[in-house]
Amino acid sequence: MIEFKNITKVFHTKSKDTKALDDVSLHVKKGTIFGVIGYSGAGKSTLIRMANLLEKPTKGQVFLNGKELTKMSRGDLNIARQKMGMIFQSFNLLKTGTVYENIAIPLKLTGVPKKEIKERVNKYLEIVGLLDKTNAYPAQLSGGQKQRVAIARALAHEPEVLLCDEATSALDPDTTESILALLSKINSELGITILLITHEMNVVQSICHEVAVMENGRIVEQGKVIDLFSQPKTETAKRFVQSIFNDKIPEELVENLKNSGQIVTLSFIGQSSGKPALAMVTKQFDIFPSILSGNIAQLKDEPYGRLVVHLEGSASEAEKAMNYLTELGVIVEKYQNRGESHVG
Amino acid sequence: MLASITAFFDNWSLEIWEAVIQTFQMVGIALAISILIGLPLGVLLTLSGPGKALENKVLNHGLNLIINVIRSIPFIILLFFILPFTKMIAGTTIGVGGAIVPLVVYTAPYIARLMESSLLEVDRGVIEAYEAMGIKTRHIIWHVLIRESRSSIILGLTISTIGLIGATAMAGLVGAGGLGDLAYRYGHLRYEVDVMYVTVFILIILVQGIQTFGNRLSARLKKD
Numbered sequence: 001m002i003e004f005k006n007i008t009k010v011f012h013t014k015s016k017d018t019k020a021l022d023d024v025s026l027h028v029k030k031g032t033i034f035g036v037i038g039y040s041g042a043g044k045s046t047l048i049r050m051a052n053l054l055e056k057p058t059k060g061q062v063f064l065n066g067k068e069l070t071k072m073s074r075g076d077l078n079i080a081r082q083k084m085g086m087i088f089q090s091f092n093l094l095k096t097g098t099v100y101e102n103i104a105i106p107l108k109l110t111g112v113p114k115k116e117i118k119e120r121v122n123k124y125l126e127i128v129g130l131l132d133k134t135n136a137y138p139a140q141l142s143g144g145q146k147q148r149v150a151i152a153r154a155l156a157h158e159p160e161v162l163l164c165d166e167a168t169s170a171l172d173p174d175t176t177e178s179i180l181a182l183l184s185k186i187n188s189e190l191g192i193t194i195l196l197i198t199h200e201m202n203v204v205q206s207i208c209h210e211v212a213v214m215e216n217g218r219i220v221e222q223g224k225v226i227d228l229f230s231q232p233k234t235e236t237a238k239r240f241v242q243s244i245f246n247d248k249i250p251e252e253l254v255e256n257l258k259n260s261g262q263i264v265t266l267s268f269i270g271q272s273s274g275k276p277a278l279a280m281v282t283k284q285f286d287i288f289p290s291i292l293s294g295n296i297a298q299l300k301d302e303p304y305g306r307l308v309v310h311l312e313g314s315a316s317e318a319e320k321a322m323n324y325l326t327e328l329g330v331i332v333e334k335y336q337n338r339g340e341s342h343v344g
Numbered sequence: 345m346l347a348s349i350t351a352f353f354d355n356w357s358l359e360i361w362e363a364v365i366q367t368f369q370m371v372g373i374a375l376a377i378s379i380l381i382g383l384p385l386g387v388l389l390t391l392s393g394p395g396k397a398l399e400n401k402v403l404n405h406g407l408n409l410i411i412n413v414i415r416s417i418p419f420i421i422l423l424f425f426i427l428p429f430t431k432m433i434a435g436t437t438i439g440v441g442g443a444i445v446p447l448v449v450y451t452a453p454y455i456a457r458l459m460e461s462s463l464l465e466v467d468r469g470v471i472e473a474y475e476a477m478g479i480k481t482r483h484i485i486w487h488v489l490i491r492e493s494r495s496s497i498i499l500g501l502t503i504s505t506i507g508l509i510g511a512t513a514m515a516g517l518v519g520a521g522g523l524g525d526l527a528y529r530y531g532h533l534r535y536e537v538d539v540m541y542v543t544v545f546i547l548i549i550l551v552q553g554i555q556t557f558g559n560r561l562s563a564r565l566k567k568d
């Protein structure tokens with residue numbers, strides 16, 4: 001659907017040149033919710049603005065449905081842009097327009113027939129749940145409501161893709177959750193592909209199918225969300241996972257417990273998180289497990305849980321227990337304090 | 345007392361009325377033309393700036409230079425300085441017709457400058473949102489830039505109108521008449537202080553009225 005090929009972007013300013021994107025390639029498949037996560041300055045906004053060419057690449061190509069945007073004339077690009085809705089952290093509504101006007105004016109300017117405009121405004125205001133605010137001005141709305149208007153404005157053009165630049169970053173946790181639920185619904189019910197960028201792991205966790213981790217203008221890790229959670233490879237990815245699973249155990253305690261057994265991390269994906277695996281271990285082996293930390297997160301399609309467990313007992317018994325757990329489909333790792341080794 | 349007031353109006357009402365009409369004519373016509381020139385000029389000035397939709401260094405610097413030069417010349421000097429130009433455009437250099445050209449030359453760049461500062465206040469993000477929807481630049485100018493800054497534009501136009509009224513007083517020097525001219529000729533040159541007081545009073549009411557109207561309209565158009 002959207003494809004970035006070897007994109008490099010250099011910003012020239014008087015004092016210095018900044019390489020905001022460094023040879024980035026990415027493929028967002030039709031129908032998915034694709035998240036790009038990274039810390040501030042990683043180049044996320046620059047990347048998402050490449051998708052509709054609000055920012056022109058220094059090098060590289062952007063494709064939408066196989067057609068190269070980077071080669072299009074201004075007029076063709078404008079038509080292509082109408083297939084891509086975009087929402088922003090700061091909503092970007094007309095202050096001087098009512099909710100109705102905010103959605104209707106862009107429709108009028110892109111040549112939608114008058115009669116249809118009214119239908120579409122009402123249809124999409126209903127989808128975002130704001131029909132009762134039709135005549136309100138943005139100043140009279142809450143942040144979450146403003147974002148809903150912005151979403152309705154984007155949807156009203158009936159796009160194939162929705163680009164979200166930190167769409168929930170200005171909102172409180174409850175409002176964030178409801179906006180994320182709305183985005184998820186838009187994806188599943190209207191079949192709209194979503195590319196979103198964020199610095200919050202819970203956004204990726206709750207709605208994304210796929211995720212890419214960005215750092216210093218590069219994509220350092222990419223894949224299914226569950227893989228990022230269960231097997232983060234880079235330090236940055238580990239820190240993001242840590243922000244959801246805070247399973248750091250005090251150093252002193254770790255040292256103490258090591259004398260009487262092993263400390264392991266057990267990850268449960270999907271159905272295996274339902275089985276009483278630890279109880280079985282206690283029964284079958286000469287092992288006394290005690291849970292030091294535990295967490296379960298609902299990912300988009302499946303639950304993912306993680307326990308840090310102290311296995312008290314002899315090394316050989318512990319070894320057997322670990323093998324047994326692996327057989328049950330649990331991912332077993334030696335415990336190490338994630339995100340401890342400092343980067344940068 | 346009453347008799348003297350009646351006598352005053354018998355003597356002067358026609359002259360004053362005529363002066364009011366002349367002032368309104370000059371301000372009205374000059375303002376309309378100045379807006380027609382100043383508004384697009386202000387848009388061009390803004391959009392040709394660095395990082396903007398129609399970025400053009402030469403145009404931007406050129407416009408800035410011209411506007412600054414004109415705006416640094418006091419109106420009374422400008423009035424005489426551009427006499428040949430006035431003659432060429434209006435066909436005359438005297439009367440209301442002769443006053444319009446210098447009034448426009450004086451006011452249009454001022455409006456352009458005020459427009460520029462109004463337009464620069466418009467949130468960059470909204471413009472971007474419209475670009476992202478594939479909307480043409482000329483539509484963005486009208487439906488986003490000018491629309492979003494309309495409240496501030498009205499305030500700017502109010503200031504320009506009041507400045508214009510001040511300038512029309514000096515335009516009396518080319519025989520254009522008007523309230524300022526009346527006050528100057530009779531009040532100052534002929535010591536008819538009553539006439540001066542009355543005209544000054546009318547001018548105060550006029551300026552006050554325009555400012556109040558401008559403020560109200562601006563407040564009504566503002567929705568945040």
Ligand SMILES: Nc1ncnc2c1ncn2[C@@H]1O[C@H](COP(=O)(O)OP(=O)(O)OP(=O)(O)O)[C@@H](O)[C@H]1O
Nearest residue numbers: 011013018020039040041042043044045046047199
């Ligand atoms: N218009 C610009 N001119 C110069 N440098 C820029 C410009 N836009 C972005 N940059 C630089 O490019 C880098 C990446 O910026 P970008 O906005 O893409 O980061 P981000 O990941 O979105 O960060 P944040 O989470 O803070 O929004 C930064 O170093 C930034 O300073």
Ligand SMILES: [Mg+2]
Nearest residue numbers: 044045046166
């Ligand atoms: Mg950003």
